[in-house]
Amino acid sequence: MAERTALSxxxxxxxxxxxxLGQALGDVRDSDVVALFGRTGSRRRAILFRLLPxxxxxxxxxxxEPGLATELLGSLRDERVSxxxxxxxxxDRVTLFDELPANxxxxxxxxxxxxxxxxxxxxxxxxxxxxxRRMSPEYIKVLETMTAAEALDHIRAAGHDAETxxxxxxxxxxxxxVGAIELRDLLLAxxxxxxxxxxxxxxxxxxxxxxxxxxxxxxxxxxxATAVVDSEGRLVGIFTFDDAAxxxxxxxxxDAARTGGAEPLRxxxxxxxLLAVVRSRVVWLFVLVGASTLTVAVQDVFAPTLEQSLxxxxxxxxxxxxxxxxxxxxxxxITRALATKEVRPRDLFRVLFRELRVGMLLGGTLGLVGxxxxxxxxxxxxxxxxxxxxxxxxTLAAAVGGAIxxxxxxxxxxxxxxxxxxISTFVDATGLxxxxxxxxxxxxx
Amino acid sequence: MAERTALSxxxxxxxxxxxxLGQALGDVRDSDVVALFGRTGSRRRAILFRLLPxxxxxxxxxxxEPGLATELLGSLRDERVSxxxxxxxxxDRVTLFDELPANxxxxxxxxxxxxxxxxxxxxxxxxxxxxxRRMSPEYIKVLETMTAAEALDHIRAAGHDAETxxxxxxxxxxxxxVGAIELRDLLLAxxxxxxxxxxxxxxxxxxxxxxxxxxxxxxxxxxxATAVVDSEGRLVGIFTFDDAAxxxxxxxxxDAARTGGAEPLRxxxxxxxLLAVVRSRVVWLFVLVGASTLTVAVQDVFAPTLEQSLxxxxxxxxxxxxxxxxxxxxxxxITRALATKEVRPRDLFRVLFRELRVGMLLGGTLGLVGxxxxxxxxxxxxxxxxxxxxxxxxTLAAAVGGAIxxxxxxxxxxxxxxxxxxISTFVDATGLxxxxxxxxxxxxx
Numbered sequence: 057m058a059e060r061t062a063l064s065x066x067x068x069x070x071x072x073x074x075x076x077l078g079q080a081l082g083d084v085r086d087s088d089v090v091a092l093f094g095r096t097g098s099r100r101r102a103i104l105f106r107l108l109p110x111x112x113x114x115x116x117x118x119x120x121e122p123g124l125a126t127e128l129l130g131s132l133r134d135e136r137v138s139x140x141x142x143x144x145x146x147x148d149r150v151t152l153f154d155e156l157p158a159n160x161x162x163x164x165x166x167x168x169x170x171x172x173x174x175x176x177x178x179x180x181x182x183x184x185x186x187x188x189r190r191m192s193p194e195y196i197k198v199l200e201t202m203t204a205a206e207a208l209d210h211i212r213a214a215g216h217d218a219e220t221x222x223x224x225x226x227x228x229x230x231x232x233x234v235g236a237i238e239l240r241d242l243l244l245a246x247x248x249x250x251x252x253x254x255x256x257x258x259x260x261x262x263x264x265x266x267x268x269x270x271x272x273x274x275x276x277x278x279x280x281a282t283a284v285v286d287s288e289g290r291l292v293g294i295f296t297f298d299d300a301a302x303x304x305x306x307x308x309x310x311d312a313a314r315t316g317g318a319e320p321l322r323x324x325x326x327x328x329x330l331l332a333v334v335r336s337r338v339v340w341l342f343v344l345v346g347a348s349t350l351t352v353a354v355q356d357v358f359a360p361t362l363e364q365s366l367x368x369x370x371x372x373x374x375x376x377x378x379x380x381x382x383x384x385x386x387x388x389x390i391t392r393a394l395a396t397k398e399v400r401p402r403d404l405f406r407v408l409f410r411e412l413r414v415g416m417l418l419g420g421t422l423g424l425v426g427x428x429x430x431x432x433x434x435x436x437x438x439x440x441x442x443x444x445x446x447x448x449x450x451t452l453a454a455a456v457g458g459a460i461x462x463x464x465x466x467x468x469x470x471x472x473x474x475x476x477x478x479i480s481t482f483v484d485a486t487g488l489x490x491x492x493x494x495x496x497x498x499x500x501x
Numbered sequence: 502m503a504e505r506t507a508l509s510x511x512x513x514x515x516x517x518x519x520x521x522l523g524q525a526l527g528d529v530r531d532s533d534v535v536a537l538f539g540r541t542g543s544r545r546r547a548i549l550f551r552l553l554p555x556x557x558x559x560x561x562x563x564x565x566e567p568g569l570a571t572e573l574l575g576s577l578r579d580e581r582v583s584x585x586x587x588x589x590x591x592x593d594r595v596t597l598f599d600e601l602p603a604n605x606x607x608x609x610x611x612x613x614x615x616x617x618x619x620x621x622x623x624x625x626x627x628x629x630x631x632x633x634r635r636m637s638p639e640y641i642k643v644l645e646t647m648t649a650a651e652a653l654d655h656i657r658a659a660g661h662d663a664e665t666x667x668x669x670x671x672x673x674x675x676x677x678x679v680g681a682i683e684l685r686d687l688l689l690a691x692x693x694x695x696x697x698x699x700x701x702x703x704x705x706x707x708x709x710x711x712x713x714x715x716x717x718x719x720x721x722x723x724x725x726a727t728a729v730v731d732s733e734g735r736l737v738g739i740f741t742f743d744d745a746a747x748x749x750x751x752x753x754x755x756d757a758a759r760t761g762g763a764e765p766l767r768x769x770x771x772x773x774x775l776l777a778v779v780r781s782r783v784v785w786l787f788v789l790v791g792a793s794t795l796t797v798a799v800q801d802v803f804a805p806t807l808e809q810s811l812x813x814x815x816x817x818x819x820x821x822x823x824x825x826x827x828x829x830x831x832x833x834x835i836t837r838a839l840a841t842k843e844v845r846p847r848d849l850f851r852v853l854f855r856e857l858r859v860g861m862l863l864g865g866t867l868g869l870v871g872x873x874x875x876x877x878x879x880x881x882x883x884x885x886x887x888x889x890x891x892x893x894x895x896t897l898a899a900a901v902g903g904a905i906x907x908x909x910x911x912x913x914x915x916x917x918x919x920x921x922x923x924i925s926t927f928v929d930a931t932g933l934x935x936x937x938x939x940x941x942x943x944x945x946x
Contacts, residue, residue, distance in 0.1 A: 087722050094843050119723070212688060221685050222667050239684065240666050243657060275750075277532050278564070278743055298723055301746045305720075308753050309837065315760060316833025316921060317826050324843040325834060326851060333855065334862050337830045344826050345867055351818035362814060369807060369814050373796035373821055373929050380825075381762050381789050381922050385782045388761020389770060392754065398539050398769040406771060410778065417779050422790055476761060476921065477826050484818050 058083050066092055071103055078107045086112055090119045093128075094324030101327070102131035114143050122155045123323030129156075138167040145219065146175040147299065150189050153180065178292075187270040188263040190303065191284045191293035192219035197227045200234055200252035204245040211239070220296055223281035226255045231290040233258055233283045258283050263292050268307050271300035272397060311395055314472035315388060317344060344477050350485040351376075358492040364501045367434050371442060372488070379449040379487040380480035382418055386411050386457030387475035394461055394471050401466040404459065411458035412451055419450015441491075441498045448494070449487045456482060503528050511537055516548055523552045531557055535564045538573075539769025546772070547576035559588050567600045568768030574601075583612040590664065591620040592744065595634050598625065632715040633708040635748060636729045636738035637664035642672045645679055645697035649690040656684070665741055668726035671700045676735040678703055678728045703728050708737050713752050716745035717842060756840055759917035760833060762789060789922050795930040796821075803937040809946045812879050816887060817933070824894040824932040825925035827863055831856050831902030832920035839906055839916050846911035849904065856903035857896055864895015886940045893939070894932045901927060 062083035069077060081089065081104065089108070093101050093116070105128055108116060117125060117140055129137050141149060141164050153161045153176075165173060165180075175193050182188025196218045198207040207224070215221045224242070226235040235255030245254050259282045261270045274282055274297055284293040313320040318337040321328050355362070362369055390407060393399035399407060423443035430439035457479045461471035495501070507528035514522060526534065526549065534553070538546050538561070550573055553561060562570060562585055574582050586594060586609050598606045598621075610618060610625075620638050627633025641663045643652040652669070660666045669687070671680040680700030690699050704727045706715045719727055719742055729738040758765040763782040766773050800807070807814055835852060838844035844852060868888035875884035902924045906916035940946070 087718075090721070091842065095848075119721070208688070215685070215689055221688065239688075240660070243653075243666065243684075244660055273532070275746065276535070276564070297743065297746075301720065301742075304750075308757075309841075312753075312757065312760070312833060312837045315757070316829045318830040318834060321834070324841075325838040326844060326848065326855075330855060330858060330862075333834075333859050337827075337859070338863060338866065341823070341826055341830070341863055341867065342870070345819065345823045345871075348819045348822040351822070352815050355815045355818070359811065359815075363811060366804065366808060369817075370797050370800045370804075372814075372817060373800070373933065374790065374793045376818055377793045377796070377926060377929055378786070378790045380925070381786055382782075384761045384922060385763045385786070388757060389763060389766070389778075392757045393770040396754075396769075397536065399771060403540075403771065410771075410775060413775060414778050414782070418783060418786055421783065422786065425787070426790075477829060480825070480925075481822060484822055488818065 059088070063088060063092065066104060067095060071100060074103075074107065077104065081107055081112075086115045086119070089116050093120060093124060093327065095326045097327070098127060098131070101128060106132070110139075114140065118144065118148055121323050122152065123321070124327060125152055126155045127323075137164070142168055142172055145192065146172065146179055146194065147190055147192050147219075149176055150179045154184065154189065182263055185267055186263065187261055187265050187267045187284060187295055188292070190267050190270075190299055191263070191295045192299075193293045194219050195291075195294040196221065196224055197231075197291060198224045198237065198251055200226050200228060200250070200255065202251045203247065204242045204249045204251065204254065205247035207237075207242050207251055211242075219294065220281055223279070223294060223296070225258065225283040225291050225294065226251055227291050230288075233260060233285055233289060233291050236283060238280065260285050260289070261295055262287070267303050270295060271303040271307075274300035275304060307395070310470075311391065311472040314340075314470060315391065315476050317341065317477035340473075340477070344481050347478070347481045348484060350481075351488055354485050354488045354492075358488070361492050361496055361501060365438075365495070365499060367438055368441075368491070368495055370434070371438075372491070375442070375445055375449060375491055376484045376487045378419075378422060378446055379453040379483040382415055382450045383453035383457035383479040383483045384476040386415070386454040387461055387479045390458050390461045391471045391475045394465050399462070401462050404462050404466075407458045407462060408455055411454040415451040415454025416447060418454065419447040422450065423447050437499055438495075441495045444494045444498070445487075445491045448490050449483065452486060452490070453479070453483045504533075508533060508537065511549060512540060516545055519548075519552065522549065526552055526557075531560045531564070534561050538565060538569060538772065540771045542772070543572060543576070546573060551577070555584075559585065563589065563593055566768050567597065568766070569772060570597055571600045572768075582609070587613055587617060590637065591617065591624055591639065592635055592637050592664075594621055595624045599629065599634070627708055630711055631708065632706055632710045632712045632729060632740055633737070635712050635715075635744055636708070636740045637744075638738045639664050640736075640739040641666065641669055642676075642736060643669045643682065643696055645671050645673060645695070645700065647696045648692065649687045649694045649696065649699065650692035652682075652687050652696055653692075656687075664739065665726060668724070668739060668741070670703065670728040670736050670739065671696055672736050675733075678705060678730055678734060678736050681728060683725065705730050705734070706740055707732070712748050715740060716748040716752075719745035720749060752840065755915075756836065756917040759785075759915060760836065760921050762786065762922035785918075785922070789926050792923075792926045793929060795926075796933055799930050799933045799937075803933070806937050806941055806946060810883075810940070810944060812883055813886075813936070813940055815879070816883075817936070820887070820890055820894060820936055821929045821932045823864075823867060823891055824898040824928040827860055827895045828898035828902035828924040828928045829921040831860070831899040832906055832924045835903050835906045836916045836920045839910055844907070846907050849907050849911075852903045852907060853900055856899040860896040860899025861892060863899065864892040867895065868892050882944055883940075886936075886943045889939045889943070890932075890936045893935050894928065897931060897935070898924070898928045 062080035065080040179189050194217050196214050222239045224237050225233050228234040236258035237255040241254050261282050261284045263284050281294045281296040284295050286292050310320045317340045321336050423446040427439050427443050430442050460474050464471045464474045507525035510525040624634050639662050641659050667684045669682050670678050673679040681703035682700040686699050706727050706729045708729050726739045726741040729740050731737050755765045762785045766781050868891040872884050872888050875887050905919050909916040909919045
């Protein structure tokens, strides 16, 4: 109850009463503060953040979405910014740096202690989008010749700065990874058992691998972490399950936004400026509406047909709507299957063959169910036109919806960009052509 | 290289040559087998599964999507099914049982050993969809009076069956949770330090909490696990990060499918039967197309207007397309924000006020940019109609797209169901009304 009062004070209380706000902060959890920051304006956020004790400020800062974190930095004194950046884990720091302009990054890098600067510079040396920038360079490795007891002593001695103690790569000569072991296995083993006998084969991730691909492997394998190695198989870092899950979640947020025809906001909706919301949508909207001017051209070409049978116009929104829906269903399914690696670009023909049949079945079923009502409403001729059209459009829409995301992936374009709304627009124009051609043929006009 | 050959043998090799298939299985990882099962037909899947050594078969089975796992069970002898089910972790077993018909579950439950049956029955006693069914009842608890050394000894002795050793709830009298500690902190502490001094405040999840909500809390807090307690605060299980991440991933897959107007397949796309794909789409398609017959009615009402100015017909697909896109953008953004708890139903008015302005800005910008080309194409009167219409439709579409998912959530309907395609369809019909009314007013017809 005290918590709820505190939350509402923090969200709507007067901003000049700093002592009340500070007290309210004491009554809520760090995760509540993070959620709150996603609902408030930037000024309130900056004030509340400055009221947090240092330890809590760091915990909150680490959990903020990148868009919010960078904005918050702009409201703090340089000295405070340096402190915060110094205390971040190297991989979190690099994730933040990826959001900032190069000159800011450079300045922040110079402000770091020698050790942290070196760790950070190493990660920044790997290409953008590679797992090298997301791994942790602060790991504990054990040797295959150690006994379980020795390994545990080593972990106790070296563990204070490590990202995790629970996953331990096993290194041989020249830091080459020869295995991996979990703390669980060390702890449950006989103290004199040798690491080389206890370890298992590791999942190895190359430091240059794309982050999303690496993340998918870690999450699919359901392991605490994996070893990250360079081209000679030498250990350079570890990549943890929670970081992998966060990368996949961000990728899914991006896919979800683009499937809806917008760019991701990269910060909580209610905290974003109105123009930032407009900006995230306006570009794709113009592209889509620009493409849909094609429908104007098609209708212009077939205007004489429409003049002869105005009844045809009645069904246009419904027909292209059906095509858009069937296309969206296929596109969404395939975009998702690509994201989870269930389907790959080389499966194009399998997908195409499936979707052609699925689309024909869906369109044909719709057409047959609608035939009798249409016949009663506008007569057998137009009902027949509708049946043929919806079957053809359904087949086309599903095939296009299935094929385009695969083509996009093959061309290294994000499939989510060209999925649902893009395909609806494409199907609108071609669907109209199909409709008018079938109408001309059946009605003899 | 050997791995790649083996994979292609497994995917396309002749199914009668069991020894070659068996050898090829030896050359690939468990995760590759899981991926392969998502690409093959059910017969090949059943044969390959039976060729796997028992240990590997269990690992593969645990990683299969529920739809595949249940199908596979149908192809195995009863005895083999019992073995597999016996070896699953209790929470994985219950997840599988949730997919099966009640009479099958009952039979499988009777085949379990006494200990496993009891653990499973406990989980099955919690309501469907609650975290009680997804938690692990095999945890290790420590007492606040133990020293770190004693706690480690206890973990060594009790750890063999536990789901994790890394998160340890601390129990007081009557199993009431008084804290939590990580193995890391025990290992790095002085051996004589007391658990009560080392432990931190736990995140407590109630056993009846909805699984998705609990999962979101665990992932947001980025903790290895949380304690699950009953209404008296007594420990009943733990809920781990990886299980939470899997629940969120399944929820996102469901949202993604529904945003595209289909039900989730619950198994990999290429492995699903054609009719299963049709079935996942046909219901929503009929609902959407059924709703879109409204557009036929609207056009019928305004047929006289259309007859007087056939030029109006040219722009119908483009206008309703623009409305559909603006509505989809808003719906997708808000559905996602609801899923991540950034926005709640009580934020309705904040969202509505934002989306009204965003929609007006987007529609107005589109209208202004299109005004001059439209004027040149069809003259100033219709250009003006288009400008007014697209602004009005944009405002309406964004507001409806933002509000409907919130309304759905408040009414305990999945917001993803009523998002993009549903809203496009709604905006189609109302958009037409707006268009014709504005046209009548401006053109004076």
